[in-house]
Amino acid sequence: MSRIAISPKVLAGIVSIGLLAASGLANGLLSVAPGIAMHTQCSDGRDNDDDGKFDYPEDADCASLDDVAEGPESQALFVSITDGKERVRRGDSVIYVIRLRQQREERRDVDVYFHLPSQTSMVGADQGGSYRDGTVTWRRISVERGQVTRLTVQVHVNPTADADKLMVARVVSEGVSATDTTMISGPVTPEQLIMRFSARITDEQTFAQPDQVLSYTVTVRNLDDVSHTIPVRVTLPTATAFESAEGGPTINREHIIWQDQTFSPNERKTYHFKLRTLRRTHENVSIFTRVQAGPASATDRTTIAHGTPPNEYSVSITDYRTTAERGQELTYSIHVRNRSPYAAVDPVISASVSTFAEFLSADQGGYWDGTNIRWEGQEIAAYGVRTFSYTVRVRRDADIGGQMLGGVRVESVRGPTDMDTTAIVAHSDETYQPVRSVRQTSSVAPKAPMPRIGVSGHGLVITQEADRSEAIPGTRIRYTVTVTNRSNSNVGGATVSVRYDASALRYVSSDDGALRTEGNIVWSLPRIGPGQQWTTHYTLLVRDGAPHGLRTSNIAVISGGDTVNIAAGDRMYTTSVGVMRQMPTTGAPAGLIAMALTSLLGTGTGIAGAGFLRRRLLL
Template identity: 30%
Template sequence: TLDVVKSGPSTIVRGNEISYTIVVTNNLGFNTTRNRVIDPVPDHLTFVRANDNSCYYESQTDEVICGEFDLNAGASKTFTLTLKVEDTAPCDSIITNIADVWSNHPGVDPQWSNPVRTDVLCSDPVLTISKTDNRTTAKRGDILNYEIELTNQSNFDATDVEIIDALPSYVTFISANLNGDYENTTHTILWELDIDAGETIHLTVQARVNNDAENGEFLYNHVAITGGDSDTDTTTVIVEHPTFTIQKTDNRSTIEPGEQNFYDIVVTNTSHIDAEDVEIIDTLPHNVSFNTASSPLGVNSANHIGNTIVWITDLLAGESITLHLGVTVDSDTNDGDSVYNKACIDGGPCDDDTTIVVENDPTFTISKTDHKTIARPSETLIYDIVVTNTSGTDATDVEIIDTLPLNVTFEDANLGGSYASGKVTWVRDIDAGEAVAFTLEVTVDTDAEDGDLVYNIVEITNGPDDADTTVVVVDEPIVGCIDIQKETFNSNGTTLTPVTQFTFFLNGSDDTVHNDSNGNARFTNVPVGTHTVSEDIPNGWTQQLVTPTNGRVVVHEGSNCVTVTFKNRQDPVGTPNFTIDKTDNKTSAVPDETLNYVITVRNTGSQDATNVVVTDNIPNDVDFLSADNSGVRNGSTVTWTFTLAAGSSKTLGMSVRVNNNTDDGDIIRNTACVSGGLCDDDSTTIDVNDDDDDNNDDVSISVNDDPDPIDVCNDDDLEYDIRLTNSNNSNETVDVVASLDSDTEYRSSSDGGKERSGDRVEWDNIKVSRNSSRTLRVRVRVDSEVRDGDTLRLRAAVSGGDEDTEITRVRNRNCGDDDEDTPPSQPDLTIDKTADRTEALAGSFASYTITIRNTGNRDIKNATLNDDYPESMMTIADPGGGSDAGGELRWDLGTLRANSTTVVRYRVRIKDNVTQGSSIRNTATVRGEGLTRTDTHTIVVPRPPVTGLGGFIKGIARTANLLTPSTEAASPVAPATDPALPMTVWLTTIFMGLGFGGTFGRRFLF
C-alpha cells in the first residue's frame, strides 16, 4: 500500500503556530508517479507555510495540497505543514487533523492517515502601564499634564481592566479622559476599560499644584492595574524667591576733605517675582556726615538712624530703582584715607564704593588755538591760551611754557611772558576757579614750504598741555566766503539793538568769528565746497531759527558770499527759588504734650511760583491733630499746595501729640520738604523724668589711664577714661571739659567730644542716668620730644562741679636703639560696651555702642564681633550692619589697624511682655588672631515709683500689675514677692512723706 502517517502536538496555546509532520511511504513493491498529499484545514487554523515548494493552499476547498511527486518502491517523503491557531479559537476546544495520499497509478487506492488531536489552551493577557508628566520640577500654580499608557502585550483581549491613579497631596484634580472617575475622599481616579490584544490606550490626567506646596516637596503620583503592573511619577516643587542686584557708586575715585559726595544706588529685581518690603541699608563710613537722601516716587522716605540710612520699597519683577545719598567728607580727614561706603539689600547682596581722600592740590585745564587751519609764509599767528584753575584751592607761581615750532619767529606775549631759547614762559598766581587768558604772537617764516605743519604746544609745569596745528599753504587755494546775519530778541520778542555778540564756528572748530553790533560777521578764505556754521549759545538764551537748516551751505569761488542767518531769544529772567525752615520752638517734650510745628517757606527767586508743594512726614511717636492752610493728611504725610509770589513767604502749621508710651531720651525728628527737594527738620527729645535738677554737684568725675607709668615710643597714643558717676536719684545733664597736657596732641574723643583749642576738649549736654555711671574717652598723642621720666597731666572737670587730675609718668624712651631684646610687634584688643540708658521700660527702644580698639602696634586681620542678646526679652530694631541669627548679632570687622578704633552701634526694642524689675544682660565678644575680649552691659526694666498721695491712690488700683516677680535674663524663673510687701511700703512711704514733708517744706502730696 501507499501508507501515510501524521503527527503533531497534543496541546497548543491559541494564537500560536502548530506544525504537523506527514510521512508518505511506498510499500507497494513498485514505483508510483503523480502522487499527492491532501490535508483539509480544520476550523480555527490558518495555513502559514510548508517545507516543500510543491505544497500550496487551495482556498476553494480549504485544503493544503502537496505534489504531484513520484515515489520509488520502498521510499518515503516527509512534509511539514505549519498553521496558526486563530486568536478566536475557543479555549479547551479540540482540533482534529487528518491527511490522505492520492496516486494516479492504476490500481492504487487513496489512503487516510491517522487523526491528530490537539487541545487548545488559553493564557492570561499581559498588561503593562507607564506614567509621566514629562517634567521633574513644578512651581506653585503649575498645571501638571500626566500621560498614562496601558498596553496589552499578549495575543488575548482583556476585558474589565481596572486602573487606579492615586494623585499626590498638594495637587488639585482638574480632569481625566476616557470617563475617568475622580473620587474626592480618596483623591484617586478610576477607569474600567476593555483592551484588545496588542492594543495601547492613552490616558491623561490634569492637576494643579496647590499654592501651599512647600519648597522641595515631592509629588509622587502612582498608577496601577488592579492585580497587575504599576508605575510612579515624581515631580519636585520649586518655590521661587525674588533675586536682586545692587550697584553703588559715587562716580569718582578721589575726593577732598570737606567736599560733598553723592552716591547713586541702583537696586534691580532680577527675578520674575514681585517683591514686597525690600529693605536697602546704607552704612556710612566714620569719616563722613550725612546730608540728604532721596528716593523715587513709591519708595518710602529714607530713615536716617545714626550712621545708617534705610529705604523700604516694593519692587516689581524686573523693576529697577535708583536711590540717592549725599554726605560730606569730614574736614579733618587725612590725605590717603579711604571713604568706604557699603549698601546692602536685607537678606540679599551688597555693593560698596571706595573713594580716596587727596590733598587740596589745585587742578588746571589749558586750551590753545590760533583760530586757523592754514597760514601762509610771513603771516602773523595770534595764539589764545586759556588756563583755568578748576579746583577750590588758590595756586601760586603757576608756570606755563609754550614751546615754539622751528618755522615761526617770536613777536610778542602778554602778561609778562618772557621768550628764551625757543620757549615763552609765564609765571602767574591763579585763584580758585579763575581763568587766565594768555596771548602769543608769532610770524610764519618766509621760507616755510607748502604743507609744513606749524605745531605749537603749551603746557603747565607738572600739569596738562594742549597743542595747535596750522598747515602752511604756499599756493593760493580756491576760496569763497560766508556771511553771517545775527538777530537777537528779548524775552518778550522785541528786537535788541545793538545786536548781542555771539561766537560762530566753521565746521565745528576750523575758524571762529564774532558778530558786530549790527549782527554781521564773515568767514573769509573758506575753501570751495560744503561747510557747516554753528554758534555758541550762552546760558539764558534759546536758539529760535537757523537758515539754511543746520547752518549747512555750499561755498562758491569769489566774493559772492553765501549767508547763514541765526535768531536767538533771551530766556525769561528769574526762576522760583525756595528756602524752608521748620521748628516747634522746643528742644524737649513730655508724653501727651502737644507740639505745634511752624513751617516757613520763602520764594527767594524773582519769578512767581505756582503749585508749590510742601510735604511733612509725621513721626512715628506722635499722633496727628491738625494742619492749617488746607494741609491734607494722607497716611503719615501732610501735604500743602499753594502759590508763592517772588520774594514772599508763607507760614504753615501742623499740630501733633506725643504718644504716652514714648521713652525718656527718644528723639522725635520731623522733616518737611518743599518743591525742588530742599528739606529742613526739627528734633525734640523726650524727657520723661521731670525731676532732673541739673545739679552738677551730684555728678562726680574721675580720670584714669592704663598703665601708669606708660611706655611711649614713636609718637604713641595715650587714652584716658573719664568716668562720670551720678549718685542722685534723678537724671543729670552736665558739660564736661578736659584740659590736655602741653606735651600731648589731641587725636579723638568719644560721645561727641569736640576740640575747642589745642589743649581743650569739651562735651556738651552729657546725660548721666540716675544712680549710674558713664565713661567718656579721649585719645592724645605724646609728643616725640617727651623724655624718659617726664610727667603728663590731664585735668577733667564737670562745669560748675567736681574735677579730677590724672598724672602719668613716661619711661623707656630709648626706643630707637637696635636692641635684640626689643619685643616684636604685637596686637592687643580692648572692647567696651555701653548703652544710651541703664533703665528702659517694656516696649521702649535702646541703643548699644560697642567700641573695639587695637591698642597694639600690629594689624589684626579677619576680626569678628559677636553680641549675644536674650531673644526672649528684646528684638533687633536696627542691626547696625550686622547679621541677626536670632539671639546673636555678628559683624565681620575685617582688618583692625594698629592703634585704631572701630565703633559699632545697633538698636533694640524691649519686648512688651518683659516684667518690671527684670535685668536684661547681653555680652559682646571680639575675636582676632587668637585674641578674645568680652564686655557685658545690663539694662534694668524699673518698677515705677509711687510718690505722693496721688501716686499712692493709683498704686492701690494697680496692685495686681505691681506684684510681679523680678527676673534675670539668664534665670527667667524667680520666686514671687510677698503680696503684702507693697502695701507695707506704701503705708510707710505715705506716713514718712506726711512727716518729713511738713518738716522740710518739700512737695510730697499729689
C-alpha cells in the first residue's frame, strides 16, 4: 500500500474548508442542487450534438454561451424540401415545395438558394425567385416566428434523362441545407430519338399585371418526311390559373395536353390557350410557360410588373428656352404620359442637372439626392399625363458657349428618356413663357404643362411629416398625417392609406381605428367640413438589417368617397427618411465640455486638468 504525504499547511486548509462547508450547510447559507450542470451545452467545451463543432460561436446552433442545447431544438432556421414523389417519368413536370421555419426572432429575413437537379430544366419559381446558372435565388425572404414560409419551384425532367438514376434537389439558407431524392424511370423509345420537331410558344407579352389574362399561341411543326403521332404538352406555371383552351385538350393541375396529335410530313399546327396570373403575385416574378412536342421544347417568359409596364410610358422635358445667361433661373417642366389602361401606382421619375447649374427646388415631393432629382410614389391615371417641375440657377462661372443639359428618365430596365438643351450666352432676352394650351396625342407626351384638375377650392389636400430626417437601426420614427378640406363643402366617405417598406421598417403603433396589414396602414376618414383638418399619427421602427444609405419612402394617399376629382398631387404625399448605420458626431467635443466643467469648479486640480486637456487638444 502506498501512502500520500500531506503537509501541515495543506491539511489545515482542507480542514478549514470542510468546517466552513459544514457550518454553511448547517445554517442554510449554502445549498446544493444535485443534477444541475455548471455550464450550458453551448459553453461546456464538448461537442454535445456530434456535429464536429464545439460551443458558441463555432457551433451555428448556438446563439450565445447561455443557449441550453447545441442540438436542433435551438437551431436558428429549419429548412425542408420535397416534391412528394418517389419516382418520376422522363418528360414529367415536378414541383418542389420548400418550407422555412424559425423560432428565435419575431421576423428574420434570409436568402434562399435552390440547386436544380441534373437532367432537369427550369420552368418557374414563385415569390420573385430568379434563375441563373442552375440555381434559383430568393433575396430577403421573411420568416415569421412560429410560421411556415413556403416557396415552390417547378422543373421539367428531360425526355432523354438517364433511367434508374436519382434526381437530387438541394436547398440552402443561412448555412442550413436539405435535400430531396427522386428516382427517374421509363425507357426512351427509338422513335423518340429519331423524330424531328420544332416548337414555339408566346403570349406576345414582355410584362404582365397580377390578375391579367394571358393569351398563348403554340406552334408545332413536324420536320421529318414521315408522319408522327405525339402528344403536345404545356406545363402550367405556378403563378397562374387555367382559363380556357381550344381543341379539347386534357387538363390537370400541372399540364394542358393535346393527346395523339398526328402530324403529316412538314405539317405545322397551332394551339391556343389562356392563363390568368394570380392576383397576389409578387412583382418581378418570372412566369415560365413551357411546351413539349416530341423531342422539341420551347419556353415563354413573362415578368410580373405592378403598376404600369415600363414600355408604356412616354416622357418629355423642356425649359421653354433656347438660351440663358449666367445667374438666371430656369424652370424645367417634365411631362410623363401613361399610355396603358392601368393606373401607374409607383413610378420613379429621375431628372438630371447640368454641371453648369445649381439646384434650387422641385415640386410635388421631388428631392435632390446629390446626383439627380427624384420623384417617388407618384400616381398617374390610366392614359393620363402628369407634369413635374424643378428650378435651377445657371452658375456664375458657367462657360459662355456651353450648354445646359436637362434630362429625364422613368427608371426601369427599358424606361423612356428625353433631353433638353439650352445654350449659355452672355446676354439672353428670353423669359419663361410656357404655352398653356396643347393638343395631346396618344403616343407622345406634350411639350407644355398640363393644368391640374381640382374641385372647387382644391378639395382635400394630404400632407405627411416625420419627426426626423435620418435614423439609425432600432430608432422609432413618428409620422403625422394631416388632411385639410380646402373646398366649400363637406367631404366624406374617403380613406387614408399609408404604404411603407416592410423590409426596412416595422410597425409599432398607430392611432385608434387604423386597419393594418404588412406594409400598409388604413384609416377611414370622418366627414370633414370646409376649412377643417383631420390628423392622425403612427410610429415605425427601423429594422436592424436596414442598409446604410437607404431612403425609406412612406406614401400617404387619399382615395374613395368624394375624392375622384381631386388632383393626384393633392391626393398623395411622400415622406422620406434616410437610414444611417451611425449618426454623425455633433455638438461640442467631449474634451472641450470637460475643460469647461473643470474650469467652472475653480479648484487647482480643475485648472490643472483643464490645462492638460488643452495641451491634448493642441497636439
